[in-house]
Amino acid sequence: MALDTSAAQSAQSLLNGIDYAALIGGPLEAAIKAQAMAALSxxxxxxxxxLQKAPDGRVEAVNVTFTYQKDGKLVRLIVPILTIVPIPLIVIDDVSIAFKANINASASQTQEDSSSENVAAEASAEAKIGWGPFSLTAKFQASYSSKKDSKATQDSRYSVEYTQDVSVHATQAGMPAGLATVLNILSNAATDAPISGAVTYSPQVGSLNLTDPSKTQPVTVVVVQSNAIKPADHPITITAGKAGYTDALSLKRLPLGEDLGWTDGKITVNTDSNGQVGIAVSLDPSKAGELPPDGIIALNFESQVDKELRTAQFRIKVTGQPLPGPTSIDFSPSEASIKNDGTAAAAISVKVDENGKPVTGKTAKVAFSKAVQGVSAMAAGTAITPEGVDAAITDGKFEIASLKADSSAQAGTFNIVVSYGGVTKSMPVTVTA
Incomplete structure (x- = not known):
């Protein structure tokens, strides 16, 4: 009997018919889709x-605001929320696929043969033999039969069992380079801000030297809102405490050195794109008399921040020489010379300032330092006597005119003495023959 290989051929056919691309590719495709869903999440x-959308349509970071105490003051800390909460970054780092096909195949074949054979002799003949009373009758019959049976049975059976195991492992992914850069920028953006906005400046104290007029004092003024934003193109008004101080101070905008002129004792300037203004302050020594006697200049910076007026005061110490007191008397020229021939000298201008401002509507006492024979002069239109006269001061000055000496005057030197507000100043006069 020939060997039946149909079961093996069927099993091989089943194995060849398995869709391995679907079995392996299906789980991989599912893993890719899961990874995409994780990235989308x-x-x-x-x-x-x-992130949130601002009223003007811009997308901006969501911030968390804390209030804490710093250097004895309540300060607001503004931190982007993405820098303080973990960001879910799930990545599938391992996919294992195990496939098992169990094919059971069997074939059986049986054959059964059976046969039978029957032989019989029978004669169909009849004879009678006998003698006398004895007789024998014989009858013969002959027959033959043969039978043979054969039975064959064939049975083939098979079964297929598939088993597929898919193992997926996911973990927190490392930070993508782009996201790490964004979070680093946001972390650096975490800053503290005043509770209700402020005008700040740096440095905290400045200095100028009268002996070095070329020296300037730079100062940076910054406007900070309560949300830590430094607004651009925001107006700042600058004053100098007293209007008289502005004559001695010169302000220029940095970095280009643009002159910022005073108008009615004020300067208005707008912040740059960084919400700040750089200023260089210089001093005119020739107008130092306008400065306060303590040598401290106060520049005031004012700005409307969060709907409230905020003010900061920048103090500058002026050094180099003693500053004039509250009252000053100056002669121009600072001395005079006359001949005893009756020729009058040029008029002498006397300037009188009080607290940095020109005196007007008041009088100063004018006298000679000693009795001088043959010498005469007029102070604000009044002849100077040995006892002295009151000279009217107009717009901070008056004149001494008609200073002359006749032939009776002796050669020598004396002083014209001017007194005002407790301050006395003298100008020498020389008489020559």
């Missing part, structure tokens, strides 16, 4: 938790 988390 990360993006949705960033959008829903860390």
């Amino acid at each position: 990360t993006w949705e988390f960033i959008q829903n938790v860390g």
Whole structure:
């Protein structure tokens, strides 16, 4: 009997018919889709938790605001929320696929043969033999039969069992380079801010030297809102405490050195794109008499911040020489010379300032330092006597005119003495023959 190989051929056919591309590719495709869903979930988390749309349509970071105490003051800390909460970054780092096909095949074949054979002799003949009363009758019959049976049975059976195991492992992914850069920028953006906005400046104290007029004092003024934003193109008004001080101070905008002129004792300037203004302050020594006697200049910076007027005062110490007192008397020229021939000298201008401002509507006492024969002069239109006269001061000055000496005057030197507000100053006069 020939060997039946139909079961093996069927099993091989079943193995060849398995769709391995689907069995292996299906789980991999599912893993890829799961990874895409995880990335989408990360993006949705960033959008829903860390970003918000401003009223003007801009997308901005969501900030968390804390209030804490710093250097004895309440300070507001503003931190982007994405820098303080973990961002879900799930990545599938391992996919294992195990496939097992169990094929059971069997074939059986049986054959059964059976046979039978029957032989019989029978004669169909009849004879009678006998003698006398004895007789024998014989009858003969002959027959033959043969039978043979054969039975064959064939049975083939098979079964197929598939088993597929898919193992997926996911973990928190490392931070993508782009997201790490964004979070680093946001971390650096965490800053503290005043509770209700402020005008700040640096350095905290400045200095100028009268002996070095070329020296300037730079100062940077910054406007900070309560949300830590430094607004651009925001106006700042600068004053100098007293209007008289502005004559001695010169302000220029940095870095280009643009002159900022005073108008009615004020300067208005707008912040740059960084919400700040750089200023260089210089001093005119020739107008030092306008400065306060303590040598401290106060520049005031005012700005409307968060709907409230905020003010900061920048103090500059002036050094180099003693500053004039509250009252000053100056002669121009600072001395005079006359001949005893009756020729009058040029008029002498006397300037009188009080607290940095020209005196007007008041009088100063004018006298000669000693009795001088043959010498005469007029102070504000009044002849000077040995006892002295009151000279009217107009717009901070008056004149001494008609100073002359006749032939009776002796050669020598004396002083014209002017007194005002407790201050006395003298100008020498020389008489020559």
